[in-house]
Every structure is written in C-alpha cells, then in structure tokens.
Ligand code: HEC
C-alpha cells in the first residue's frame with residue numbers, strides 16, 4: 001500500500017513537469033502563416049524525436065534559420081514540401 005502511494009505521488013510529479021507538445025503550431029510572419037502539424041510529424045518520423053530535438057524533447061525556438069535548414073532540409077530528403085508557398089500561406 002505504501003509503495004502504491006509513492007508510485008502515485010511519483011506519477012503525479014512526472015505528469016506535472018513533462019511538457020506536452022501541442023498538436024500543431026502556427027508562425028505568422030511577413031511571408032505568410034506557417035502551420036506546423038507536430039502530431040503528424042511525430043508519426044511521420046515514427047517517433048524518432050531526435051530528427052528535430054536534441055536531447056530530451058523541449059521547446060524549440062523556430063526561426064528562419066531553423067525553418068530553412070532543419071524543416072526544409074528534411075523535406076528535401078524525405079520528399080516533403082519545399083516551395084515557399086507550401087509552407088508560407090497568405
Ligand atoms: C519534425 C520535427 C519534430 C519532431 C519529429 C518532433 N518535434 Fe517536438 N517540437 C518540434 C518543434 C518545432 C517544437 C517547437 C514548437 C514551438 O513551440 O513553436 C516542438 C516542441 C516540442 C515540445 C515542447 C512543447 C512546449 O510547448 O513546451 C515537446 C515536449 C515535444 N516537442 C516533444 C516531442 C516528442 C516527444 C517527439 C517525438 C515523439 C517530438 N517532439 C518530435 C519539432 C519536432
């Protein structure tokens with residue numbers, strides 16, 4: 001019984017500290033709004049978080065460099081969208 005209580009306490013603690021990613025994120029900028037479907041991308045890479053995250057998955061500051069290097073770079077390799085308007089929608 002005591003073990004069970006400790007287990008529950010631990011699980012609650014873990015649940016409270018691990019960040020959960022949203023299903024999708026949008027970035028508005030001068031070139032047009034980008035919608036990044038995080039959930040679909042997780043499935044696409046078959047759960048290999050390291051394709052985008054270094055170490056334990058946490059927030060990434062998505063900027064132009066990340067977008068045009070990591071996002072677009074993988075799209076070139078995996079036949080994802082690479083045209084400006086594929087990502088940037090007006
Ligand atoms: C295709 C790239 C990509 C893959 C694959 C990916 N992520 Fe992410 N993830 C991102 C980006 C980009 C962000 C930042 C989104 C933002 O805040 O603008 C992010 C954010 C997160 C966050 C932080 C959420 C927050 O707001 O604090 C968590 C947690 C996370 N991802 C977990 C995962 C896990 C777990 C996996 C693997 C099962 C995974 N991600 C796979 C790109 C990816």
Ligand code: HEC
Nearest residue numbers: 035036037040045051052070071074075078080081086087
């Ligand atoms: C590890 C590889 C990988 C990374 C990194 C990646 N993508 Fe993708 N993405 C894909 C693939 C593969 C597709 C195409 C899937 C298809 O056509 O079935 C795709 C499709 C898309 C699409 C089309 C809509 C959709 O979700 O199907 C958008 C928009 C997109 N990605 C935006 C982004 C953005 C923005 C980032 C960076 C924050 C990013 N992607 C990072 C692999 C990746």
Ligand code: HEC
Nearest residue numbers: 027028029030031062063064067068071072082083084087
């Ligand atoms: C794979 C997706 C993708 C493709 C393809 C792509 N971009 Fe981007 N781009 C991004 C992301 C992600 C950002 C950063 C978003 C942000 O900071 O709001 C960005 C940022 C930018 C910015 C900065 C906007 C600002 O206000 O700071 C410009 C300009 C831009 N892209 C132009 C282009 C042009 C031109 C092309 C085609 C040659 C292109 N992009 C193709 C994903 C992409």
